[in-house]
Amino acid sequence: MELVRELATALVLPGWSQRRARLPLAIALLVVGVAFPLVVAVWAVVSGRNWVALSLDRTFLAWVLAAFVAALAARLVALAMWFAAGSRSRERTVAGALAALVAVVPLSVGIVDVAQARSDIAPVFTPTADGGAVFDPDGDGDDDDPTGTTLPTVDVEPVTSVDAVERPWERGPLPTIEMGSTTTTQPRVKPARPRSGVDPAVVADVRNILLLGGDAGPGRSGLRTDTMMLLSVHTPSGRASLVSLPRDMEGLLFPPGSALEARYPYGFTELANAVYPIVSASSSLRSAYETDGDIRPGIVATAQAIGYSLDVPIHDYVLVDMQGFLDLVDALGGVTVRVTKQIPMPGNVPGAKYDYPPTIGPGTIEMDGTLALGYVRSRYADSDYQRTRRQRDLLAAMAQQISAVEVLSRYDQVLDAVGGTLRTSLTPDELADTVALIGGETAIVESVGLVPPLINVKRPDVQRMAEIVGEVRVAIAQGTASGY
Incomplete structure (x- = not known):
């Protein structure tokens, strides 16, 4: 019994039994082995931070890893001292070996798990180099300069090696004017910069996050951003809006002086979801859009x-690809969705784990x-534009049903899904808060799709689009309805 007591003391309070003979070492x-891990645990509790955010914070995980290593080292030293202090009987040797296993195995598992977690989430959080916006049309971090066009995160020289004249087959013939027997060609005028007309003071507390869903996955090369949503959050009240841009929208504009503006001075002639792969496939464009961040x-x-x-600063972004979305839903234990009508299912996507049924719904699934x-x-089921509505609805359902307990209970699976496929400029706390916000019962007070009949996606009125997004941001800031 005395042997058990000594070993328990060595494991629970390493150094305690040596306090009289070797006081400095015992302290x-x-x-x-005890105070440091306890301080880390207490700090985690009293910090008031979301447990999901803590579990995704590499700095916090580094402290946890250090606490595990310190606890293991202290107990191994205490056991070595206990061995050295007594006789070498068989009973004592066996008991000491078992005690060492009790100390080594769980702490070693903890060290490996935490180290793997830090490795998994290392590429996820990619903040801007200076902590500023991903893109600000005015270059000053807010909306108070109606004339500036400085790019805060990308310093781009105008591209002179690319033909800046639009090729006639890209957008059809230039407009002509009939003047009697003479036909003259009217020069094409570059589009004016869209203006939202928003009072900067009204939306000063609105933060805008670009949510991107990519189609990358097994069997697919490259990545197209088939899902594009602008999440705007009024931080004091928590009111938020989701605005969807369809993947097949044409005519997006680029800031003056940027590499893509030089190639497409009259508007983007490709679908909106092609911006990402066009830049990724060109070494010159990749170089033009590289930042000091990651x-x-x-x-x-x-x-x-x-x-x-849209004449809106984009402060942060979140990107999830197709395979990552599938794995993340599985890792979180699935999602329950109310389907209002029968939905014909598409052909199986690469990475699907079974064949789709012909249809699903209506009902709760x-x-x-x-x-x-x-x-x-x-x-x-309906159209590409209604699909954006389903995407917004599913996103809200997932966020509403995620709990910290679920995340922590499936920690390894969640990190495996997140680490390989999620990229964001948000901090772990901001990401956790954003997920909680999207899933709130009344947080998303505005949900708008820039689709027909509101917007003609083939010839979009970008000025009108900017005004709509501006009115939506004003609505969440003032607690009123935008009417869209």
Whole structure:
């Protein structure tokens, strides 16, 4: 019994039994093996931070890793001292070996798990180099300069090696004017910069986050941003809006002086979801859109196109690709969605874990990642524009049903899904708060799609788009309805 007591003391309070013979060493072992891990645990509790945010914070995980290592080292030293202090009987050796296993195995597992977690989330959080916006049309971090066009995160020289004259087959013939027997060609005029007309003081507390869903996954090369949403949050009240841009919108504008503006001076002639792959596939464009931070050039270019076209600063972004979405839904245990009508399912996407049924709904359906991905990608039920509505609805349902307990109970699976496919400029706390906000019962007070009949996606009125987004931001800031 005395043997058990000694070993328990060595494991629970390393150094305590040596306090009379070796006081300095005993104090050091107690501080390293007990006090330090306890301080880390208490700090985590009293910090008031969201547990999901803590579990995604590499700095916090580094402290946890250090606490595990310190606890293991202190107990191994205490056990070594206990061995050295007594006789070498077989009973004592066996008991000491078992005690060492009790100390080593769980702490070693903890060290490996935390180290793996830090490695998994290392590429996820990619803040801007100076902590500023991903794109600000005025270059000053807010909306108070109606004339500036400085790009804060990308310093781009005008591209002279690319033909800046629009090729006639890209947009049809130039307009002509009939004057009697003479026909003259009217020069094409570059589009004016869109203006939202928003009072900067009204939206000073509105933060704008670009949510991107990519179609990358097994069997697919490159990435197109098939899902593009602007999440605007009025930080004092928590009111938020989601505005969707369809993937097939044409005519996005680029900031003056940027590389893509030199190529497409009269508006983007490709679909909106092609900005990312066009930049990613060109070494010169990648170089033009590189930043001091670690944000992918395709994201920077997409943020510039959307931010400039809508006259809105984009402070942060979140990108999730197709396979990551599927894996993340599975890792979180699925999502329950109320489907209001029968939805024909698409052909199986690469990475799907089984064949889709012909249709789903109507009714309340429990979806795993495979089914959820098919639900948000189906275009046969209604239209590509209604699909953006389903994407917004599913996003809100997922956020509403996620709990810290679920995340922590499936920690390894969640990190495995998140680490390989999620990229964001948000901090862990901001990401956790954003997820909680999207899932709130009344947080999303405005949900708008820039689609027909509101907007003609083939010949979009970007000025009108900027005004709509401006009115939506004003609405969430003032607590009124935008009417859209």
